[in-house]
Amino acid sequence: MRTDWPNSARMAISLTFDVDAETGWLGEDPAYAHRLSTLSEARYGVTRGLPRILDTLSRHDVKATFYVPGHTAELHPDAIRRIADEGHEIGHHGHMHLRSDAIGEAAQREEIERGLEALQPIATPIGYRSPSWELTPTTLQLLKDHGFAYDSSLMGDDRPYFHDGLLELPVHWSLDDWPHLHWKPGRGDAFTAPEAFLDTWLKEFESALEERRHLTYTMHPEVIGRGHRMALLDRLIREVSERADVWFATHADVAAFVTS
Numbered sequence: 001m002r003t004d005w006p007n008s009a010r011m012a013i014s015l016t017f018d019v020d021a022e023t024g025w026l027g028e029d030p031a032y033a034h035r036l037s038t039l040s041e042a043r044y045g046v047t048r049g050l051p052r053i054l055d056t057l058s059r060h061d062v063k064a065t066f067y068v069p070g071h072t073a074e075l076h077p078d079a080i081r082r083i084a085d086e087g088h089e090i091g092h093h094g095h096m097h098l099r100s101d102a103i104g105e106a107a108q109r110e111e112i113e114r115g116l117e118a119l120q121p122i123a124t125p126i127g128y129r130s131p132s133w134e135l136t137p138t139t140l141q142l143l144k145d146h147g148f149a150y151d152s153s154l155m156g157d158d159r160p161y162f163h164d165g166l167l168e169l170p171v172h173w174s175l176d177d178w179p180h181l182h183w184k185p186g187r188g189d190a191f192t193a194p195e196a197f198l199d200t201w202l203k204e205f206e207s208a209l210e211e212r213r214h215l216t217y218t219m220h221p222e223v224i225g226r227g228h229r230m231a232l233l234d235r236l237i238r239e240v241s242e243r244a245d246v247w248f249a250t251h252a253d254v255a256a257f258v259t260s
């Protein structure tokens with residue numbers, strides 16, 4: 001896969017945000033409809049975290065990819081429309097954020113098709129990220145049938161590759177803010193110190209720079225969008241920009257480039 005990035009950039013970075021909001025919990029268990037505290041933390045991601053993220057990206061003139069469940073777009077149309085209006089990419093992230101491995105073929109089809117319908121008034125997604133990064137062969141086939149250009153859910157390499165005929169822009173848990181910085185009562189989680197997480201991000205950046213490869217970071221607005229954590233995103237963008245000539249690109253831009 002080519003690494004001769006545009007404008008002689010040394011590497012490519014995609015900042016990606018999964019805008020799960022309340023849908024992430026409601027899809028996991030409808031009983032969450034009664035859990036106002038959990039839902040309020042999720043909603044904070046859209047009401048407070050997302051505007052902060054968009055302001056930060058705008059300040060650095062960086063375009064990013066936002067993976068949005070269809071139901072999130074129905075709950076928060078204005079917030080999701082702002083993402084598209086500011087030139088960012090909207091990707092498909094299921095409809096009710098149901099894990100593909102936990103539902104049958106008909107439900108997987110419904111997740112894809114209802115998600116597309118809900119996002120359509122705002123944007124037509126060409127990329128897909130499976131909820132909780134659980135992709136099945138059935139969903140993969142549905143993506144190909146519906147003409148998606150790429151998926152971003154797998155971890156079989158640390159650079160773009162093809163999986164069963166579909167372009168994959170791989171991810172990894174270690175570069176995702178959720179396992180490091182999200183906490184939920186009763187689950188035994190522990191917060192990673194924010195500085196330690198930034199250090200992980202920067203070490204992977206150094207490794208990717210060495211190999212001139214494409215690197216994807218994953219964030220969630222309710223996690224990275226807290227006040228003190230936005231400083232991490234700001235520092236990441238500033239530090240990598242100071243250290244190297246980086247092409248900040250949406251997943252759609254990377255997909256188009258590596259397959260051209």
Ligand SMILES: [Zn+2]
Nearest residue numbers: 018020131132
């Ligand atoms: Zn998600």
